[in-house]
Amino acid sequence: MTQIQPKRLALIAVVIIIAGVVVWQLFTNLTAAELLTEKQARSKVESLYNGKIVKVREQNQLFVFELELDAGSFEVEINRETGEIGSLTKLNNQISKQPENKGNKEGPTEQQTDTNSPPTDHQAQLISEEEAKEIALQQINGTIDEFETKDIDGVIYYFVEVERDDGEEGTVQIHGLTGEVVSISWDD
Secondary structure, three states: OOOOOHHHHHHHHHHHHHHHHHHHHHHHHHHOOOOOOHHHHHHHHHHHOOOEEEEEEEEOOEEEEEEEEOOEEEEEEEEOOOOOEEEEEEOOOOEEOOOOOOOOOOOOOOOOEEOOOOOOOOEOOOOOHHHHHHHHHHHOOOEEEEEEEEEEOOEEEEEEEEEOOOOOEEEEEEEOOOOOEEEEEEOO
């Protein structure tokens, strides 16, 4: 049997170590999640909530956005690793029941404000089913035909189908926390 010379043995060991380091680096780079940038987080908040971002700060692995909506001021936390909304906290107690009129065939309506005190822990709570129905009826005059709650990407929305006296039906999509009308769609 031939013996491996010590120089060759050392060279083989170095090659194996280098190959191991390269494989480890590739594995680490491929499995490591990229952190969400502030721009990406801002875009996500703007797409989920129709409001004005007032302030942004970083806190641990979170972006914290202060957001002005028709329903008041809110603080929205987004996890930088997962991109998920962690919490939505109400900062003041002004709640607008009637958001901007978007695409409503009935014409503009007056805005109403409810000044009920916020919960003691300042965590935003879902508007009630009755409040959602009132908001929908302010958008479309008629009778409630159907009511549905959906969780879309961690955000609760109410879908209220209203039938008008002329038989036309519209569905009002309402943000479950803010009471903001997201859309009104009409059946053909």
